[in-house]
Amino acid sequence: MNIVVCVKQVPDTETRIRFGPDGRWIDESGVTFVVSPYDEFAVEEGIRIREARGGEVTVVGAGPERVGQALRTCLAMGVDRAIHIKDDAIERADSLTIARALATAIKAIPFDLILMGKYGVGTDNGQVGPMLALLLDIPQVCAVAKIEIGERVVTAHREIEGAIEIVEAPLPALLTAEKGLNEPRYPSLKGIMAAKKKPIDVRDLSFLGISLPAPGSQPIRWQKLEAPPGRGEGKIFRGDPGESAREVVRLLREEAKVI
Amino acid sequence: MPGGVLVFAEQRGGVLKRSSLEALSEGRRTADRLGRLLVALIAGDGIGRLADQAVAFGPDRLLLIDSPLLAAYSTEGYAAALGQAITHASAEIVLLACTAMGRDLAPRVAARFGAGLATDCVALMTEGGVFRARRPVYSGKAYATVEFSGSLAMATLRPNVFPAQERPPAACEIVRLELELPESAIRARVVRTELAEKKEIDVADASIIVSGGRGLKDPANFSLIRELAEALGGAVGASRAVVDAGWIEHAHQVGQTGKVVAPALYIACGISGAIQHLAGMSTSKVIVAINKDPDAPIFKAATYGIVGDLFAVIPKMIEEIRRLKAE
Ligand SMILES: Cc1cc2nc3c(=O)[nH]c(=O)nc-3n(C[C@H](O)[C@H](O)[C@H](O)COP(=O)(O)OP(=O)(O)OC[C@H]3O[C@@H](n4cnc5c(N)ncnc54)[C@H](O)[C@@H]3O)c2cc1C
Ligand SMILES: Nc1ncnc2c1ncn2[C@@H]1O[C@H](COP(=O)(O)O)[C@@H](O)[C@H]1O
Numbered sequence: 001m002n003i004v005v006c007v008k009q010v011p012d013t014e015t016r017i018r019f020g021p022d023g024r025w026i027d028e029s030g031v032t033f034v035v036s037p038y039d040e041f042a043v044e045e046g047i048r049i050r051e052a053r054g055g056e057v058t059v060v061g062a063g064p065e066r067v068g069q070a071l072r073t074c075l076a077m078g079v080d081r082a083i084h085i086k087d088d089a090i091e092r093a094d095s096l097t098i099a100r101a102l103a104t105a106i107k108a109i110p111f112d113l114i115l116m117g118k119y120g121v122g123t124d125n126g127q128v129g130p131m132l133a134l135l136l137d138i139p140q141v142c143a144v145a146k147i148e149i150g151e152r153v154v155t156a157h158r159e160i161e162g163a164i165e166i167v168e169a170p171l172p173a174l175l176t177a178e179k180g181l182n183e184p185r186y187p188s189l190k191g192i193m194a195a196k197k198k199p200i201d202v203r204d205l206s207f208l209g210i211s212l213p214a215p216g217s218q219p220i221r222w223q224k225l226e227a228p229p230g231r232g233e234g235k236i237f238r239g240d241p242g243e244s245a246r247e248v249v250r251l252l253r254e255e256a257k258v259i
Numbered sequence: 260m261p262g263g264v265l266v267f268a269e270q271r272g273g274v275l276k277r278s279s280l281e282a283l284s285e286g287r288r289t290a291d292r293l294g295r296l297l298v299a300l301i302a303g304d305g306i307g308r309l310a311d312q313a314v315a316f317g318p319d320r321l322l323l324i325d326s327p328l329l330a331a332y333s334t335e336g337y338a339a340a341l342g343q344a345i346t347h348a349s350a351e352i353v354l355l356a357c358t359a360m361g362r363d364l365a366p367r368v369a370a371r372f373g374a375g376l377a378t379d380c381v382a383l384m385t386e387g388g389v390f391r392a393r394r395p396v397y398s399g400k401a402y403a404t405v406e407f408s409g410s411l412a413m414a415t416l417r418p419n420v421f422p423a424q425e426r427p428p429a430a431c432e433i434v435r436l437e438l439e440l441p442e443s444a445i446r447a448r449v450v451r452t453e454l455a456e457k458k459e460i461d462v463a464d465a466s467i468i469v470s471g472g473r474g475l476k477d478p479a480n481f482s483l484i485r486e487l488a489e490a491l492g493g494a495v496g497a498s499r500a501v502v503d504a505g506w507i508e509h510a511h512q513v514g515q516t517g518k519v520v521a522p523a524l525y526i527a528c529g530i531s532g533a534i535q536h537l538a539g540m541s542t543s544k545v546i547v548a549i550n551k552d553p554d555a556p557i558f559k560a561a562t563y564g565i566v567g568d569l570f571a572v573i574p575k576m577i578e579e580i581r582r583l584k585a586e
Contacts, residue, residue, distance in 0.1 A: 130366035139447035160359035162461040169447035179516040219409040220375025236564040245575035
């Protein structure tokens with residue numbers, strides 16, 4: 001089984017967000033970057049499937065120099081090799097452009113299964129997975145919390161509103177990971193040492209034969225980042241619990257009119 | 260001929276999603292602002308009887324794609340149907356509800372058409388003819404305004420944010436389209452659906468949510484949360500801490516790695532208000548926080564806060580709500 005896992009490097013969710021000088025993107029100085037949490041589930045699942053069935057796991061990440069660290073982390077977890085699509089601007093491109101770059105790199109290697117995150121935490125787009133599946137013309141199952149591999153077929157459980165859908169797809173297929181899929185391992189010291197010897201193929205866009213659209217001709221782009229609208233001062237009650245409870249219920253009915 | 264605004268009106272099991280009616284209503288407002296036709300699509304098997312309900316929300320044209328191949332949801336089947344509708348409507352803008360189905364379908368279709376897509380939007384704007392959308396990013400620590408260029412813009416809308424608005428009766432042309440898809444083109448298939456055990460309201464669908472966190476101390480105390488939710492006709496939510504502890508299933512988790520919700524009323528009980536929890540609920544219209552720690556960050560998001568022991572506060576709330584309901 002050859003498995004490809006796409007990983008996005010994202011700001012740690014605890015990081016303070018400041019806006020960059022152009023007001024369209026965050027100021028990355030001082031930001032701690034990590035492997036997007038959903039992608040960790042995908043990496044863990046890829047390694048587990050390989051452990052059970054053999055084969056190779058390749059991680060692919062597109063982004064600037066720093067993405068190399070995210071790929072090293074995955075290698076230390078137990079992934080076999082990594083491809084770094086290195087470009088300073090690609091993370092700011094639209095999702096379809098990112099999916100095209102990933103598709104170009106992935107087409108050059110054999111794969112039976114592609115694993116991704118449900119979305120890249122932070123920008124929360126949830127787009128690159130299905131877009132990549134379309135570009136590679138393979139079936140997709142999104143936000144899966146359980147995966148079973150059969151003979152040239154994968155069965156996946158996905159949570160929908162009020163139910164779980166059990167979906168079957170022929171391989172090759174692309175799945176995106178939901179929380180609950182597994183508990184990602186921490187890289188062991190041995191893994192970290194071993195990772196130093198594993199290969200990271202660095203590819204730039206010209207090597208892949210693609211180029212980014214000019215910002216003005218992207219189908220979508222961030223025009224402005226701003227602070228969230230303030231919620232106003234809340235009314236806080238600190239007195240007798242019974243009285244506070246009654247007062248809040250009254251306000252919910254008479255002031256907020258939600259009950 | 261200018262293109263239309265197309266809304267994918269999602270149905271599951273023959274029921275139109277409320278969040279799709281919200282999308283239809285927002286589609287109507289968008290089409291009016293831009294002077295475009297509003298076209299709605301219902302796809303499924305035996306869905307003709309849903310037409311009246313969709314028409315009440317004001318589309319100029321309703322497309323019905325009725326096929327046994329669409330009896331269960333499949334990405335490839337529904338993507339083909341939506342693709343046909345986009346072509347038929349010469350759509351310039353496509354709106355879907357940001358549901359499990361919308362999240363799965365929209366990006367695949369956007370890739371096929373080379374469209375720009377904005378997911379989980381909380382506002383749509385048209386300024387000087389330019390179509391824009393606003394969406395929370397970085398756990399709600401910032402809002403991004405995105406702008407589209409190109410011939411097709413797509414957006415999925417966060418449920419419960421856009422008001423659903425019925426329209427006075429008006430002419431609506433109903434067009435039936437044949438699904439143009441061989442059965443073999445549907446590769447990923449739903450083989451089984453397991454309904455949630457009890458007939459609980461899902462947090463993603465609820466307009467009232469009562470959530471419990473580690474402050475509940477013991478999984479058995481979730482009964483208090485369930486009782487309050489029941490008194491209000493709401494759903495039960497949870498923080499990740501209690502989901503990870505195995506007190507309640509992941510389906511109930513609200514937050515960054517759970518569900519993103521925006522109900523009319525969100526009551527957080529014994530939840531500290533970590534940024535990852537806030538990411539999932541901070542766009543709720545009214546937020547009530549019950550926490551014994553006056554410095555808990557959840558109070559910063561609260562419309563109404565009660566500093567106190569939830570075991571003393573919640574039973575009183577239940578009592579008061581039942582009394583009001585009985586009146
Ligand atoms: C990558 C990542 C993703 C995450 N995703 C999510 C997510 O999706 N959803 C989520 O919720 N969290 C998420 N978290 C976890 C988050 O950081 C917090 O750890 C979690 O939300 C804490 O849950 P809690 O508020 O129930 O528990 P705690 O933080 O322990 O808070 C318990 C609260 O209960 C109060 N309390 C205690 N006793 C009482 C009482 N008797 N009466 C009233 N109040 C009382 C305390 O004062 C305290 O404020 C994520 C974390 C990471 C790193
Ligand atoms: N720059 C990137 N490099 C590699 N994988 C990516 C990149 N961006 C997104 N992905 C993958 O696509 C998934 C969804 O990302 P997104 O559509 O940005 O929310 C992520 O969880 C990753 O698996």
